[in-house]
Amino acid sequence: MDVGRDVTLLEATRRALVDAMEASERVVLLGQDVGRLGGVFRATEGLLERFPGRVFDTPLAEGGIVGASVGLAIGGLVPVAEIQFAGFLHQAFHQITQQLARYRFRSRGRFHLPVTIRAPYGGGLRMPEFHPDSLEAQLANVPGLKVFAPAFPDDAYALLREAVRDPDPVLFLEPQRLYRSVRGPLHLDDTGSSAARLRREGDDVLLVSWGPAVHTCLTAAQELETGHGVQAAVLDLRRLSPIDDRGLCEAAAARRRVVVVHEGVRTAGLGAEVVARLQEALADTISLPILRVAAPDTPYPPGRLEDHFLPSTGKVVAAALRAVHGR
Amino acid sequence: MDVGRDVTLLEATRRALVDAMEASERVVLLGQDVGRLGGVFRATEGLLERFPGRVFDTPLAEGGIVGASVGLAIGGLVPVAEIQFAGFLHQAFHQITQQLARYRFRSRGRFHLPVTIRAPYGGGLRMPEFHPDSLEAQLANVPGLKVFAPAFPDDAYALLREAVRDPDPVLFLEPQRLYRSVRGPLHLDDTGSSAARLRREGDDVLLVSWGPAVHTCLTAAQELETGHGVQAAVLDLRRLSPIDDRGLCEAAAARRRVVVVHEGVRTAGLGAEVVARLQEALADTISLPILRVAAPDTPYPPGRLEDHFLPSTGKVVAAALRAVHGR
Amino acid sequence: MTATRDWAREWAEGDGQPLQLLGHDGRILRPEVARPPDDLVREGLRLMLLSRAIDERCTNLQRQGRLGLYAPVLGQEAAVVGSHLAIDPAVDWLVPASREQPAMLRHGWPLDRMLALMLGRFEAARIPDDVRMLPRQQSIGSQLPHAVGIAWSASIERRDDVTLAYCGDGATSEGDFHEACNLAGVMQVPLVLVVINNQYAISTPIAKQTRAARLADRARGYGFPGVAVDGNDLLAVHEVTSQAVERARSGQGPTMIEAVTYRLGFHNTSDNPSLYREPAEVARAEELDPVARVVAYAETQGLVDAAAVEAQVLEARAEVATALERALTYPTPGPDDVFRHVSAEEDQRASE
Amino acid sequence: MTATRDWAREWAEGDGQPLQLLGHDGRILRPEVARPPDDLVREGLRLMLLSRAIDERCTNLQRQGRLGLYAPVLGQEAAVVGSHLAIDPAVDWLVPASREQPAMLRHGWPLDRMLALMLGRFEAARIPDDVRMLPRQQSIGSQLPHAVGIAWSASIERRDDVTLAYCGDGATSEGDFHEACNLAGVMQVPLVLVVINNQYAISTPIAKQTRAARLADRARGYGFPGVAVDGNDLLAVHEVTSQAVERARSGQGPTMIEAVTYRLGFHNTSDNPSLYREPAEVARAEELDPVARVVAYAETQGLVDAAAVEAQVLEARAEVATALERALTYPTPGPDDVFRHVSAEEDQRASE
Numbered sequence A, B: 001m002d003v004g005r006d007v008t009l010l011e012a013t014r015r016a017l018v019d020a021m022e023a024s025e026r027v028v029l030l031g032q033d034v035g036r037l038g039g040v041f042r043a044t045e046g047l048l049e050r051f052p053g054r055v056f057d058t059p060l061a062e063g064g065i066v067g068a069s070v071g072l073a074i075g076g077l078v079p080v081a082e083i084q085f086a087g088f089l090h091q092a093f094h095q096i097t098q099q100l101a102r103y104r105f106r107s108r109g110r111f112h113l114p115v116t117i118r119a120p121y122g123g124g125l126r127m128p129e130f131h132p133d134s135l136e137a138q139l140a141n142v143p144g145l146k147v148f149a150p151a152f153p154d155d156a157y158a159l160l161r162e163a164v165r166d167p168d169p170v171l172f173l174e175p176q177r178l179y180r181s182v183r184g185p186l187h188l189d190d191t192g193s194s195a196a197r198l199r200r201e202g203d204d205v206l207l208v209s210w211g212p213a214v215h216t217c218l219t220a221a222q223e224l225e226t227g228h229g230v231q232a233a234v235l236d237l238r239r240l241s242p243i244d245d246r247g248l249c250e251a252a253a254a255r256r257r258v259v260v261v262h263e264g265v266r267t268a269g270l271g272a273e274v275v276a277r278l279q280e281a282l283a284d285t286i287s288l289p290i291l292r293v294a295a296p297d298t299p300y301p302p303g304r305l306e307d308h309f310l311p312s313t314g315k316v317v318a319a320a321l322r323a324v325h326g327r
Numbered sequence C, D: 001m002t003a004t005r006d007w008a009r010e011w012a013e014g015d016g017q018p019l020q021l022l023g024h025d026g027r028i029l030r031p032e033v034a035r036p037p038d039d040l041v042r043e044g045l046r047l048m049l050l051s052r053a054i055d056e057r058c059t060n061l062q063r064q065g066r067l068g069l070y071a072p073v074l075g076q077e078a079a080v081v082g083s084h085l086a087i088d089p090a091v092d093w094l095v096p097a098s099r100e101q102p103a104m105l106r107h108g109w110p111l112d113r114m115l116a117l118m119l120g121r122f123e124a125a126r127i128p129d130d131v132r133m134l135p136r137q138q139s140i141g142s143q144l145p146h147a148v149g150i151a152w153s154a155s156i157e158r159r160d161d162v163t164l165a166y167c168g169d170g171a172t173s174e175g176d177f178h179e180a181c182n183l184a185g186v187m188q189v190p191l192v193l194v195v196i197n198n199q200y201a202i203s204t205p206i207a208k209q210t211r212a213a214r215l216a217d218r219a220r221g222y223g224f225p226g227v228a229v230d231g232n233d234l235l236a237v238h239e240v241t242s243q244a245v246e247r248a249r250s251g252q253g254p255t256m257i258e259a260v261t262y263r264l265g266f267h268n269t270s271d272n273p274s275l276y277r278e279p280a281e282v283a284r285a286e287e288l289d290p291v292a293r294v295v296a297y298a299e300t301q302g303l304v305d306a307a308a309v310e311a312q313v314l315e316a317r318a319e320v321a322t323a324l325e326r327a328l329t330y331p332t333p334g335p336d337d338v339f340r341h342v343s344a345e346e347d348q349r350a351s352e
């Protein structure tokens, strides 16, 4: 069902929260500034008034927020916690990796934790240190934790509904520079799956990406078409953990040349995992090497420099041309 | 200079600490139980008596230990901190990733942090939860942080001396099951480099590994030779970040077939990075796919099951045979 | 029982000494305080003796190589049992640290299941669905925010269960302790936090763990009551915990109880405490044995005699032996168990 | 100056009200307390006015899109300046949180360099080698263990520098705050921790941040003195901080000072405080303006008159304008700067 108008990714996120809270009384929200203020990005605006007693401003303590969410879930609720910026997930990393992700395993199924942790991330807004960091590779290395990363309003809605419904914990990465800059239709369909999704067709080369970098890829694909006559397909991974192997391999096999693009740093980034899997599954089918376009192995620089740090359209185009035409 | 007798990896570690403390008065040790008890593995045994006022038992707070080390270094000292088990690095992850690793960058070189964080890790000792976890992939994804992982007594010595001497922070991963089980000669040479090192020659296939899994590879190589007539070389990466690209590529190019073996879980593990780099640099030279033998994507199981979780000799042999003979 | 007496206030206004109701010889120090029912004392003694029997047996099994690491509760029995006797296992939640064996048993985790865990038969050791208890926690202090979350869920849902959580003196140094306590205060959740101050975190004595005169002093900084109690005094621990449970249940928020005791044994079976503490110190602590104290009290009250205690000890050992036999019949885990219980999908796939 | 008076004890034994030396109208409330030298008051006023001029100018620049995010210290000047005046920048270390601009300036970070940072010219903004100050911290509370480490290094090396660290009320909820304070207590390091309680962490009021009556109450739980002070009272803040610095320097360990003030402005330039606080509340707080108070005091003491203050305001603006011009001459960063200062090797390679 289409609501018939274009919305921003932020609006889609808020709508997903509202609908999830309407759908189940057990859903509660917690986090820094999520109540009265409605979140620093206003993702939770109006929810405190709409759902009294179910939206909680917490003290400034990320570990406490995640740890309390574990307990809230054990106590029978469905917590959706916000970490103000994904960089601060590290303040809660022990609670995420040792507790949230392992409770089902540790308790041999006695407890399971339907917890969603939302966290804005990604570059482009000239944010202070830590605020724009992309940590998905570290999160994907944590067994028991699912990781979702929408790049469009409809996915923000569908994936967030899926995350909240999931009986196990989901780390939900929200692309902050897309919150207000991307608009699209909203499908109030919450029955979809988090499988990878082709966002652009094209036969010559496949650009694999997720989160804000998907849009870099789409721009690059446009440029590849108009400037170079190259038809690039763009695959949005959407669920970063577990990776949708089938969707990934099918898309790659069909185009034979692949480039992986992400905002996280290159070394031990999630791009390496995509490469490793594709060459394992399709070494005889696809053209190797698979190139990676990623941030360099340096700390995220101050805002003024981020354009030199993030994967640019130019770098994606160059890599795609190399993939298509050989070195 | 060889001290002329075989020592355990634990003894080599202790000796490196002693020699580093002798070499510079600025070196201080801190951590839980490192003083009076000499550490839960006795790595710091006798150091409190030998270096009064320079060895400190701390309260039970990993973030505080790493954070205080940042300050100690800024105050002019050279701290060597112990985190009792690497799993508990996550309690300090924000201090490691946001502070320790970035201080030089943030301060534009005004401050640099000659801090070493030692942490035992790895399986095989039937340890409780968290104690055996291998987190190297997450650490290698942190720009500004070096990661060392010795697998032999001489390396434990040489790499630890190098880590302490390094003007920047080094995360030093100590293979706990090898502490007492591996003996070897001790070279009191502290001028070596942390480059990757071939631990076994062999022309047919290269096993790339680090830490405790190097020994799994050596056993597998032996079996490959005697049981299958396959000559497997074993490359010990030693420095996990930054990866020694040259050493890795030379060793791989010379044997053409490569298998990567590690104790960390497969997805987004450091093996993926090794694969991604090798196929980038040597797609035309080496035989693809490069297989990975790693732990499955599940939480580290209770001790009784760890043999089914860790890469076994059998799995390494099978992967190597597949690499050599094709699928 | 002591509705008029406010132990936390009394303690805060006093000289900082932990509250004591029984003398070291078991005599009643404060006759004005109502004593618990005889049955409760008997049950407490039974659990304490059972706990000793478990410690004894598991240590032996470990020495024989038949069991992994074991962490005894030896010396801390009154602190654990006295506090747990204040809650209702059918209603309340238990959030253990890791060595509170008698509390876990009283809460409903069958002894054979607990032993199964120690023997590595962890599927059988699963906490039964109707037992409101978290698994033991290996990450020091990490259970505390969970406890706050459970208690908070009770507030949100207007349930009246109370959450009883334990942690050690070492755990109080972790950030988790702080974040949990502060949140508990802000949300005024029905939580009773018992800090078992057994003077050591592995080798680290309390004096190196904190400079606080008393850990219970921390509570004020979170805006709720704190009280220190002699952790070897079953009656005193039970008394202050009961009051804290009442407060929590009636919506008055959390309480922090510091139970001052001593770890008579090793940290765990791979520890050698003689490396870091003096025999004289241990000998002094042994004189304050909590079991001896409650036995002395029970004897003077005519609840038991020496022969009855002796019989109970034997009974406890027999109970452990029987449970152990049962535990050994449970299946040992197989390779497939590595992949079970990672996520709902995997469990579903496995069961198809 | 007040060697006989123990402010922390006095406060602990009192009714919990923050210590005040000046009335809201600038009159002296406690004539028995020695007053600081006139020059110090003049310097304090100068810094406070300079701070206002910076806030004003930077906010304007940000509104014009010429500067990134800016976080003013508006309303908190007495807390920051009064405490920093108690240390010696040539000897002591400053560990800021992030909005303590006047402290950073007095510590030796040139104004044009500070502005260069805000303008994104970060190489020029590097803290000079002889300035013992850490960079601003964007991760709330994370600087506190660093401060403890620096102070601890002074103990280990028997230096006599003191470390002055700042954090906000919000930061006190983080695990880092706790781990740092506890370690500072155990090691008895020469640390003075000033908690700037400006009542808000972004939108979160102190009542939702903690249930503690006063944050200074936390100190007791770490075994060192704590004292709450009116953070809008330059003299009171200076007085208690001076005593804490003396204690630290003479080996008596850390002190926690809670400076109770109010964030008159927005959290930062992208915040809209009208979404979460009432105009009446802000109006009440404006009446307690710390600058007005010290001006009133200085006037009654004959240190300044209205005209002189007016002149100083203009001087401060001119100083900012000049520094800003200089800051704009510093180079903007280029692509290579992404790769600089990651590690010693990379810097070396780059310079070859």
Ligand SMILES: Cc1ncc(C[n+]2csc(CCOP(=O)(O)OP(=O)(O)O)c2C)c(N)n1
Pocket (backbone or CB within 6 Å): B032, B060, B084, B088, B091, C099, C138, C139, C140, C141, C167, C168, C169, C170, C171, C172, C198, C200, C201, C202, C263, C267
């Ligand atoms: C986060 C964390 N750090 C370190 C350890 C290693 N460790 C296990 S028990 C222990 C001491 C715990 O002391 P305390 O909290 O006093 O509990 P007790 O053992 O005395 O019951 C330590 C340091 C751990 N398990 N978890």
Ligand SMILES: Cc1ncc(C[n+]2csc(CCOP(=O)(O)OP(=O)(O)O)c2C)c(N)n1
Pocket (backbone or CB within 6 Å): A032, A060, A084, A088, A091, D099, D138, D139, D140, D141, D167, D168, D169, D170, D171, D172, D198, D200, D201, D202, D263, D267
């Ligand atoms: C660890 C961490 N969590 C969240 C944030 C986002 N954030 C920035 S400032 C702030 C509030 C800080 O409040 P307080 O400590 O009182 O300092 P103030 O801003 O009032 O000076 C928050 C939550 C952050 N920067 N770091």
Ligand SMILES: [Mg+2]
Pocket (backbone or CB within 6 Å): C168, C169, C170, C196, C197, C198, C199, C200, C201, C202
């Ligand atoms: Mg203890």
Ligand SMILES: [Mg+2]
Pocket (backbone or CB within 6 Å): D168, D169, D170, D196, D197, D198, D199, D200, D201, D202
């Ligand atoms: Mg504040």
